[in-house]
Amino acid sequence: MTFMEETLAQVLPIWDRCVEAPFVQEVKKGTLPMEKFKHYMIQDSIYLKYYARVYGKAIYHSSTLKDIQMFYSALCFVTDTESAVRLSYLNRFGLTDSDIEDIEPFPENKNYIDFMMDIADNGDICEMLMAVLPCMLSYNYIFRKIAAEPESKGSIYRDFIEDYANERYVASCRLWSDFADEKCAALSDDRKKKLAAIFEKASLLELDFWNMSYKE
Template sequence: MSKTPFVDALVQESLPIWQQCLDSDFLRGLEAGTLDEDCFKGYIVDDSLYLREYARVFAWGMTKAQTMAAMRNYYSLLSFVNENEDVARLQYLKRYGLTDDDIQSLPQRPANRAYTDYMIEATKNGEGEAECIAAVLPCMLSYFWIFRRLLKRSPGVLDTVFGPLVKDYASDGYGDACQAWADYAEKACAGLSPERAARCREIFKACSEFELGFWRMANQPRSDL
């Protein structure tokens, strides 16, 4: 019997959307090693801007936390996400002659902005930390699901310029972090009223749909780089 039945149900409901992400033109091109690097450069910039706003979601989540242990959990996840992504992300920025400071004045593209605005509002207006968790988990869990399958299907992707990104998100360490946070989410969402449980399902699925929108957006290069 699953130890995370509530989270598993959220994931199962969103799997058709995650499959669409995996089958998106951007990820198909990345998998084949044929993706236009201008599109990939735009993706790295948009991902960097996304992570800045993602941190704000956690800041709101911390305001909903009822214990110091819960606050430490938010801090640890944010630290893990930033540290795990930074090595490859910063190397890619360097490849394209960019730094974090260079891109901070750039706007988020509409699909990116809509996604982060939704997460912040869902967390800010939520009754507690469950809504925050429902907002932040789809990004983390879907990336592991997507890149693990992409790598299994096409191991040669590691030999392309996109290999470091795939390796990071398909790693056992990233998977372990995903499982740890699924376990924490299950505890945080235990005993929710039917109304709040339904709201969390709505948030999780909406954020999965925003993930799909992000991948579709990324298949077009930015015009300001």
């Protein structure tokens, strides 16, 4: 097994708990109250600003053109492609990204942001990669699972589901998994264990985010 195959196998039980989270299940069925979805979208928008900053840090610390291009492509994906559906929902709520600038993150969101920014400030390229990849890869895993279930076909959140389940997103996740394998393949076992632990921690913070979104 490759490094990423082993790492993903380790976190799949956490991602399955994300799938079963009440928020995700109600998105699938289309029964989630729109007010809860609004809280999620606001908190996700706050999170994504810092998520993008980690990619910016990775670009700055990259030493090869290929790495710079990879991180730049992900930054563009986050700020452009991935933002399309998010911004459309914010517009429905009468909000823009500027309106969200002064809103405080919920505690679970702040914990996740602080974790990522600490890695960005003190970690290397591989550690930054392990801190941000669980967001992208787990969303693909979660939403491909629920998109395949008949209940999701008529969900009022179908556009949101498909945004993370479509083939373009799948291809991006595959590309980034391969990139992570390339960066980490030659590392020592101790380094790999540390990186896998960062990936697992970020996955647990993803679970906290889904549960946070349902509470509010």
